Amino acid sequence: MADEQWQVLTHSKLIGFAIGVTIFLFVLFKSEPGFVFLLDSANLLFHEAGHPFFGLISNRLAVYGGTLGQLTFPIALIISFWHKREPITFAASVIWFFENFLNIARYMADSRTLLLPLVGGGEHDWNEIFFRWTLLSNDTFIATLVKAIGWIGIGGTVGWLFWRGWQDRNRRSDPLPPTELEPRP
């Protein structure tokens, strides 16, 4: 594995991440389900940009464009930080990616009740998408699944980062390689 190339996590970086992620999770739990004000306002911007962008490719794709749009930027960051093997920013991007799932699930769950306030024309993406796929009656089930994937993704990423921190700790406390322990003649 290319694991060895990941930048080493120092204690201060780990503590910084722990504080950041604790605050983030606290805000996530406290927020209205699936809507963290600042973060999801940014997500909404990318969402709205996604509609016309993917609409350029195909008219039928435009309705998916919002959801694809809000995932595009986190994916771009994930790829970028993966290449740099920078564990903290990589983990933060993956967490952002999966946080989007909670927001998308909230929208999905609204497909039949249509209670969410909508931006831009009032067309309900997931009502339209589930209608096309004749899945409208399964909207809340699919939403629950997507939400679960979101939470598992967030939890798994936090776990991965602390696991990396633990690996780095072990590596730092490794004994000297055997050749250096051999007695000199």
Ligand SMILES: [Zn+2]
């Ligand atoms: Zn939309």
